[in-house]
Amino acid sequence: MPKWLEDAVFYEVYPQSFNDTNGDGIGDIDGITEKLDYIKDLGCNAIWINPCYDSPFKDGGYDVRDYKKVAPRYGTNSDLYRLFGEAHKRDMHILLDLVPGHTSEEHKWFRESQKQERNEYSDRYVWADHCFRIEKYPYVAGESQRDGIYMLNFYKCQPALNYGFFNPTEPWQMSYKDPECQKTKEAMKDVMRFWLDRGCDGFRVDMANYLVKGEDENRTGTCAIWKDVRKMLDKDYPEAALVSEWANPKQSLSAGFHMDFLLNNPGTGYSTLMRDYSNSKDNANTSGINQKKVDVTVDRSFFKRDGNGDIMRFLDDYLPMYESAKENHGYVSIITCNHDTPRPRRTLSYSELKLAYAFIFTMPGVPFLYYGDEIGMRYLDIPTKEGGYGRTGSRTPMQWSNKKNLGFSEAFPEDIYLPVDSSSDAPTVEAQQQDPDSLLNTVKEILALRHKYSDLNSQNNLEIVYAKKDTLPFIYKRGDLFIAINPSTLKQKAGVPTGSSIIYSICRSNSCDVATITDTSITLAPESFVIIK
Numbered sequence: 001m002p003k004w005l006e007d008a009v010f011y012e013v014y015p016q017s018f019n020d021t022n023g024d025g026i027g028d029i030d031g032i033t034e035k036l037d038y039i040k041d042l043g044c045n046a047i048w049i050n051p052c053y054d055s056p057f058k059d060g061g062y063d064v065r066d067y068k069k070v071a072p073r074y075g076t077n078s079d080l081y082r083l084f085g086e087a088h089k090r091d092m093h094i095l096l097d098l099v100p101g102h103t104s105e106e107h108k109w110f111r112e113s114q115k116q117e118r119n120e121y122s123d124r125y126v127w128a129d130h131c132f133r134i135e136k137y138p139y140v141a142g143e144s145q146r147d148g149i150y151m152l153n154f155y156k157c158q159p160a161l162n163y164g165f166f167n168p169t170e171p172w173q174m175s176y177k178d179p180e181c182q183k184t185k186e187a188m189k190d191v192m193r194f195w196l197d198r199g200c201d202g203f204r205v206d207m208a209n210y211l212v213k214g215e216d217e218n219r220t221g222t223c224a225i226w227k228d229v230r231k232m233l234d235k236d237y238p239e240a241a242l243v244s245e246w247a248n249p250k251q252s253l254s255a256g257f258h259m260d261f262l263l264n265n266p267g268t269g270y271s272t273l274m275r276d277y278s279n280s281k282d283n284a285n286t287s288g289i290n291q292k293k294v295d296v297t298v299d300r301s302f303f304k305r306d307g308n309g310d311i312m313r314f315l316d317d318y319l320p321m322y323e324s325a326k327e328n329h330g331y332v333s334i335i336t337c338n339h340d341t342p343r344p345r346r347t348l349s350y351s352e353l354k355l356a357y358a359f360i361f362t363m364p365g366v367p368f369l370y371y372g373d374e375i376g377m378r379y380l381d382i383p384t385k386e387g388g389y390g391r392t393g394s395r396t397p398m399q400w401s402n403k404k405n406l407g408f409s410e411a412f413p414e415d416i417y418l419p420v421d422s423s424s425d426a427p428t429v430e431a432q433q434q435d436p437d438s439l440l441n442t443v444k445e446i447l448a449l450r451h452k453y454s455d456l457n458s459q460n461n462l463e464i465v466y467a468k469k470d471t472l473p474f475i476y477k478r479g480d481l482f483i484a485i486n487p488s489t490l491k492q493k494a495g496v497p498t499g500s501s502i503i504y505s506i507c508r509s510n511s512c513d514v515a516t517i518t519d520t521s522i523t524l525a526p527e528s529f530v531i532i533k
Contacts, residue, residue: 011044020409043447059387063104084199093201102153123180202241223255230256253330269317455479486524
């Protein structure tokens with residue numbers, strides 16, 4: 001386990017929307033380097049960058065054309081190497097986004113694979129042996145020279161890399177143990193080595209659980225791949241970190257990942273915290289991938305002051321994952337948001353967000369803060385861009401100041417990557433830095449506490465003190481620290497002993513008496529959060 005993960009807090013950067021330094025309307029690598037001090041001052045000491053590789057950008061960069069080349073829109077490889085170096089000077093770490101399941105249809109591997117003549121890339125992708133062969137899987141026909149059709153991993157522009165089938169049932173299906181499928185794995189390991197040798201500190205892995213096709217429920221074949229990758233890392237790059245897009249720590253962490261995300265999929269415990277409107281039968285998708293109008297008034301999120309949320313819906317899902325992480329000496333990562341998820345400000349107010357973030361940043365595991373969430377950037381209802389569809393509204397430019405394009409870029413407004421929030425009260429970093437009671441400064445305070453008290457770091461030391469169905473408050477313990485939350489508009493009492501010394505609190509009113517503590521109980525003020533020792 002990389003030692004630095006013990007005190008890590010990640011900041012996710014969607015590069016095209018973060019900071020434009022050359023005035024072309026698109027964020028760039030130098031823009032991230034320029035804001036390293038801001039990110040570090042915020043309390044984040046690690047960064048996850050969404051794909052910054054060369055790409056046609058039909059899926060926001062998740063259609064990779066060259067794994068070893070920075071997309072020209074972002075700069076050069078040298079710019080990225082410099083970012084690694086500047087981050088390390090500040091004792092910060094950088095994860096790149098690895099996309100192992102597919103490439104762009106414009107990748108040179110795929111162009112060679114399309115040829116009729118056999119070559120070293122003929123089996124790099126999943127091909128059926130006849131133009132009418134595949135029935136169960138998404139595929140594309142009629143676009144290649146070779147007599148066959150290829151399988152897709154997601155969009156039409158993303159042919160599936162060939163890691164084989166767990167249990168081949170057709171002549172064209174290769175076993176995941178086949179030497180050609182092993183070559184695909186080795187090619188991906190080569191990509192990882194390339195960036196690790198140049199200063200990268202690890203990878204977030206996209207769709208990490210979907211490599212081998214036709215898997216059993218344990219994903220045995222895919223797990224075998226990641227165990228082999230982890231063996232390489234432990235031997236040659238012991239401080240390199242791996243975090244998976246998997247949402248099943250029992251599988252992912254036993255397969256070799258150090259961290260696994262909680263994802264905002266329908267019906268999950270995580271979705272009940274800040275986006276419970278997505279669990280309504282009227283709202284079909286939690287991630288925001290579709291474009292249908294979502295009714296956000298049907299919201300029983302735990303952190304909605306009037307949502308009457310139930311923390312047990314989260315805990316019943318989360319605690320088994322937490323125990324799996326503990327058994328496998330890894331971490332469950334809770335996120336404020338990501339590039340696929342509606343921003344929590346879609347339905348939560350600043351005061352509600354303060355409580356939600358206080359919870360996320362005082363839980364075990366390695367947390368992730370999505371750029372702009374620290375100031376409460378809104379989810380915008382805007383047209384799709386580069387395959388984003390409903391996710392596009394969470395990918396808008398960072399709002400730095402009240403200057404042109406809210407400080408993101410000097411380009412003409414019509415030339416920037418996506419429109420900025422046009423509201424008169426659009427939140428900005430500059431404005432919130434000057435307000436002691438702002439969401440930004442609250443985030444900074446909580447993260448400072450996380451770094452100050454080792455009990456609040458990533459270690460799996462969670463103890464549930466008070467949690468009952470449809471009942472408040474919620475109280476948990478990290479080491480010697482008690483943490484209590486009451487997101488409702490009423491006072492809430494729990495008949496449990498806690499410590500007596502309040503070391504941090506958040507309350508709806510700055511002058512409120514946040515908690516009344518006795519030897520046998522605690523009473524929390526409405527909309528409050530408290531850390532007690």
